[in-house]
Amino acid sequence: MTGTPEGDLDLLFQIWVTLVGLAFGSFLNVCIARMPEDRSVAHPPSHCPACGHKIRWYENIPVVSWVVLRARCSGCGTRISPLYPTIELMMGALSLLLYRHLVETPTLENMGAWALYLLFVFILVGSTFIDIRHYIIPDEFSIFAVPVGFFGVMALDFGGYEGPNAMAWQSSAYGALAGGGVLLLTIGAWWLVRRVEAMGFGDVKLLAMMGAFLGAAPAVPFILVMACFLGSAVGLVMMVRRGGGLSTQVPFGPFLAASGVIYLFFGEAIIRNWLPTWSFVYG
Numbered sequence: 615m616t617g618t619p620e621g622d623l624d625l626l627f628q629i630w631v632t633l634v635g636l637a638f639g640s641f642l643n644v645c646i647a648r649m650p651e652d653r654s655v656a657h658p659p660s661h662c663p664a665c666g667h668k669i670r671w672y673e674n675i676p677v678v679s680w681v682v683l684r685a686r687c688s689g690c691g692t693r694i695s696p697l698y699p700t701i702e703l704m705m706g707a708l709s710l711l712l713y714r715h716l717v718e719t720p721t722l723e724n725m726g727a728w729a730l731y732l733l734f735v736f737i738l739v740g741s742t743f744i745d746i747r748h749y750i751i752p753d754e755f756s757i758f759a760v761p762v763g764f765f766g767v768m769a770l771d772f773g774g775y776e777g778p779n780a781m782a783w784q785s786s787a788y789g790a791l792a793g794g795g796v797l798l799l800t801i802g803a804w805w806l807v808r809r810v811e812a813m814g815f816g817d818v819k820l821l822a823m824m825g826a827f828l829g830a831a832p833a834v835p836f837i838l839v840m841a842c843f844l845g846s847a848v849g850l851v852m853m854v855r856r857g858g859g860l861s862t863q864v865p866f867g868p869f870l871a872a873s874g875v876i877y878l879f880f881g882e883a884i885i886r887n888w889l890p891t892w893s894f895v896y897g
């Protein structure tokens with residue numbers, strides 16, 4: 615162990631939050647597979663889509679089972695996508711990174727912040743993979759999560775949380791309005807000029823949700839600028855590689871989601887370093 619009781623406790627917490635993240639990843643795989651088809655994420659229990667083989671508890675251990683089963687169903691041998699352990703590893707890593715970013719000492723309010731933003735990241739990773747595959751963002755992962763962000767931020771505010779991304783509860787409401795409003799205005803303006811929808815309403819609801827968890831300023835403008843930058847960079851690479859036109863359909867949701875994660879971890883550092891005139895927002 616680490617030599618001091620505080621160090622040992624911290625190490626145990628780091629292991630625990632990683633395991634919780636892996637378990638969240640496992641559940642997120644179920645959400646990604648079932649939500650776009652409007653199937654329940656609770657019932658029936660996980661089974662092989664090819665042969666119906668019921669997945670036993672020891673075949674459902676994040677990452678480990680995929681390796682032990684050598685990526686094949688034990689009933690029929692159908693290949694299990696590497697996306698499953700990838701999402702589990704991603705959530706395990708993000709949970710650990712969130713703990714290290716938000717929790718200086720494991721007090722109740724700090725662990726509350728970790729839990730709230732783990733849920734936030736869970737929603738963002740889920741909407742990313744669903745949007746890439748189906749070009750939709752489920753309401754459960756966007757507009758329905760606005761009250762979760764609002765009441766979560768409120769609980770942290772009243773609980774005295776003062777770590778990274780701490781804010782007054784009102785900021786959450788402004789964030790949801792600003793996030794949804796700015797994209798709604800963009801769609802409206804674009805429609806007036808070009809008579810086409812610039813983006814989907816899923817993106818509007820997604821940014822409203824992100825505003826509820828992160829506040830209005832500087833989160834919403836930061837995410838918009840970052841998402842446009844990432845989207846243009848990826849769009850250009852795809853145009854060059856495929857030789858296609860600009861019309862290649864690339865969903866915008868994943869860029870918004872990635873920018874939200876970047877803001878959560880690096881937003882304050884980026885703004886303090888690169889936009890010092892804006893760092894007054896951090897007091």
Ligand SMILES: [Zn+2]
Binds near residue numbers: 663687
């Ligand atoms: Zn099978």
